[in-house]
Amino acid sequence: MSASHEPTSHTFEANAREALANARLQKALGAASGRFVSHRASAVAERPDFEELRRCGHAIKQEALDRLPQLLEQFEEHVVARGGRVHWARDAEEANQHVIRIAKNENVKRIVKSKSMATEEIHLNHALEAAGFEVVETDLGEFIIQLDKDIPSHIIAPAVHLTKEQVSEIFERELRETNAPGAGIPGLNAIARRTLRKSFLSAEMGISGANFAAADSGSIVIVENEGNAGLCSTLPRIHVAVVGIEKLVPRFDDLAVMLKLLGRSATGQRLTSYTNFITGIAGDGEEGPEQFHVILLDNGRSKIYDDDHLWGSLRCIRCGACLNACPVYKRAGGHAYGWVYQGPIGAVITPQYLGLERAPALPYASSLCGACFEVCPVKIEIPHMLLELRSQVVEASTEASGAAPKRPFFESLSFGAFAFLGRRPKLWDFATRLGRWLLRARSSDGQIPALSLPLLNRWTARRDLRAPARETFREEWARRRGRADAEADA
Ligand code: SF4
Incomplete structure (x- = not known):
């Protein structure tokens, strides 16, 4: 996706070729993916019952999908009972308008945001800035790419495509931090912390996503390692959470399983450094926001829900493990996928969200080696889904031209020789x-x-x-x- 938010998924091959020729990108990707894979492997090896956990995680998310309409209503009842409000959004436009309306009604000027793929998906920052609000990303990776007017390249590590030298250059250029070159990672962290602290203290509204939403308590859960999501959801007087409808789990107790799976699969941690459980507004004598709004986002999820072959992709908990395991992602990087979701799961869900005609190359951005399925904590059958999407690409092309698509000459030749x-x-x-x-x-x-x-x-x-x-x-x-x-x- 270009910084103008126009998806470039249809040019995956050209994007990937460009990425392969970028030596800095290859260096950044090589260092990060090796780290992610080895950390996950150690964390998983600690749990002899990890396969059982995966089976439970799959069952919990499957039950949530089976009962989704009922669970969503139950979740809303509990949020309202705890003083919160729920807003239903059919698409990106409705979701953005809900947030803008809340901000205008409350005379908000400055907004702090924690990392959220759902808000990336609806281009919320763009809509808020166009409406005159100042929005500051507070996750370190998101903060860096916001400064650089770039877009995330990994579900959980948005700036993974940048080296520390590039981050120094960005800080020097955008924050006028002359000490940034040579500051090293601790020095760069200190600069970001100092800059962001002012924003936390002056913002009237905090926006977050949610990793999970528990239907039986109306709680949302946000996991993080930096503490910024906790600050975004407690310091400003208004907290807005943009939550995809597939984030539901039936019971609060299910989180015991899901959190064990998420931390280990995402960053190789037993648990992330902070796990924020947010249930309603602050009570008497408690600190926290006066208003708690949940935007329940559909934006194409209902359509996926109705697809017999692909609805299992809604089980995804956005851990990013399939990206780190994928030999294509490890070389092509996230920007090659051309939209907000990258790697194997991006290759499955982007064509569903954007329409197959806008991302026909993505189902082919895989060797079908199965590494994504092996690591997926909720056992999403990504290779099968990619095959299903490939057959849909062929069907669509056959329908459009009245004949089966022509294979490239060398492909026909090699398959012909193989068959012979x-x-x-x-x-x-x-x-x-x-x-x-x-x-x-x-x-x-x-x-x-x-x-x-x-x-x-x-x-x-x-x-x-x-x-x-x-x-x-x-x-x-x-x-x-x-x-x-x-x-x-x-
Ligand atoms: S498909 Fe599975 S491995 Fe990939 S991000 Fe989603 S939950 Fe994680």
Whole structure:
């Protein structure tokens, strides 16, 4: 997505190519994704029952979807009973207008915001600024990209595409902080903290999203590591939470499971540093906002809910684990996906939110290796959904042109050759032996650094290819079976 908020999902391939050629981006992505993956692996290894937790997380979110209409009404009743207000928003325009109306009615001038994908989705900042309000993002990553007029590139780490040197440059340029270059990460944090503190203390309204909403208590839950969401939702006199309708869980007690899954899957933490449970307005003698508004956002979720194949994507708890595990995301980065949701889950939900015709390349932005499903804490079958979307792309294209879409020449040629050989086992054996021999002859130390054949050279342009094994699986199988048979005969 460009900074003008126009989605660029339809040009995924070109976006990805540009990202691959950006050495700074590759450095930032390489450092961050390795860290995320190893932290998650250690946190998961601590829990021998993690698979059971995943099963429970899946069941909780599935029950929430099964009973969604009823749970939403129950949630509203409890919010109102605790002095809050619920506003229903069919789309981005309605949601933004609710927030603007509340702010105007209460003479708000300055607004602080904590990180929220739902507000990114509806471009709330843009709408508020156009209506004359000053909006300050207070999550460190969001603060950086707001200063840089950029857009997030990761569900939980919005500025993951930037190196610390780039952040120093942004602070120096936008905040006139001459000490920023060379300040290091602690120094940059101190600059951000100092700047944001003034905004927290002067804002009349705080806006947040929610990670979960408990139907039986009317509570919303916000997890974070910086403390800024807690400040946004308690210091200003008005708190507005923009909550996608899929964030519901049936019971407050379900949070015991969901929070264990979220922290471990997102950042590799047992729990995030702060977990904010917000239930209604401040009571007598309590500190906190005088007004609590929840905007319940649909914006296309009902349409997904009605899709037999894709509705499971509403179980997503936006942990970002599938992004970190995805070999495509790790190289292409988040901006390549062209909208607010990135990685494997972005490839599934962006075509649903924007319309398949505006993101037809995204279902193909995957090798279907299944790594996303392996790490998903709520077991979303992303590879199956991508296949379903691919078939919808083909159907739509067939309907539009009256004929099945033409495959690229080399793709047709290679699949044709594969089918031809696959039907002739002897020829298959000969061809695979020959290919193996040729590839091994080109290898050194078990790697093939460059292939000169057209198309295949694209694979080795940015990575080494492992040399094929000495034996194929079938040869090894036959050899072992022969040995076992000989032993049995002896
Ligand atoms: S699809 Fe699963 S792994 Fe990916 S962000 Fe959503 S919950 Fe996390």
